[in-house]
Amino acid sequence: MEALQTEQLTKRYQHTAAVQEVTLTLGEGVYGLLGANGAGKTTLMRMLCGILEPTAGTVRYGGADIARLGEEYRALLGYLPQDFGFYPDFTGPEFLRYIAALKGLTRAETARRTGELLAQVGLTDAGKKKLRAYSGGMRQRLGIAQAMLNDPRILILDEPTAGLDPRERVRFRNLIADYAKGRTVLLSTHIVSDVEAIADEILLMKAGRIVERGTVSALAATARGKVWTLRTDAATAARLEGVYTVANLHHTGPEGTVELRLITADPPAGATPADPTLEDVYLWHFADEEEKP
Incomplete structure (x- = not known):
């Protein structure tokens, strides 16, 4: 499959560098991004999504700059931000149909993916309930579903397990582990056990830089x-x-x-x-x- 790559990717705000000269290649699999608050994780993910323009460096997919790929790249992308917006008077299915329209899915694709994903995230029974009545965990599961709606080749999830109870986190881990086959999944979380269970590689980010990268076992060996x-x-x-x-x-x-x-x-x-x-x-x-x- 095509790789998602960064070269010397940098984002500065006045005199502060949020991300500093990050060079990465992400292929098939699940990548866990770990770091303290303020390490630059969200800034990096937003640049990978094309939401935030880098100060320097490039993001490429399949060797092409994502800025030039434009809509073609966005069609391959699924993204869950830390705080995603929703309309409180929508039901879960209505919200997913709305997102599907924004993503350009056909009616048939919308019907199929909405049903599949609501079942996969355990929200089928929430059916006619308004989003204002959803718990925090239910809203987070809906956010995960909307990110996967267009069956993306690249799935970027910022704190996807925030607000999920232990059983919901297990469901999420199983869903992502199965979904990642033939795709690139990058997720950040403060719940280390979530990425420890499913990540093929861990990226440790500190002060805007990737300071360590490796499998769980390889990184654990560095702390021996x-x-x-x-x-x-x-x-x-x-x-x-x-x-x-x-x-x-x-x-x-x-x-x-x-x-x-x-x-x-x-x-x-x-x-x-x-x-x-x-x-x-x-x-x-x-x-x-x-x-x-």
Whole structure:
């Protein structure tokens, strides 16, 4: 299949670089984009969709600049922004038919895809319910459905699992894993377990740059020797929390024993090495960053 590529892609706002010289090739499969708030993930995704014009660099699909491809590229694209707009007096099927008209689907395609997708995201029974009565999770599932309506070759999802409960997240992961065959799917999320379960590759983004890229297992290997467990007393645990990045803290018994999972290259005495997870990798890279609004 054709690849989606960026070359030295950059976006600046006055003196701030939101995205800095990102060069990527995305082929078939699911790509998980991880980074703290303010890392540049949404800006990158909006440039990949052609919504935002880069300050420098290019986005190409099949070797052609997406700006020149224009409508041809947009017909291949599905996008779910962090906050997608909806009309509260529409029902779910009405909203999808409206989006289908904007995307130029035929009546037959609209009827088929609307029924398929409402079933796939578990909204068939919501039928005549107005969107104003949808829960946050239902609206998010409808947003996922509208992004997939035109059966896109490139699917870009910005925080698609926000507001979904655990069962809905499992449904989403299964849907995306199946859909990605022969397509390019890029999704960003703060729920690391969602991308850990389905992503073929993970992209770690920090301060506008892709700082690491690889499979879950390959990235986990980069954190080997930096993840530790330690059993100690409550007073020592409280002191260590102020010194180390603590991935997990668990009180293990009535005697006041606490088990800590620490992310550090310089562990305290008595700590034992643990097998890293993708969440540990994330914390290793982003522990020094405060979450930005």
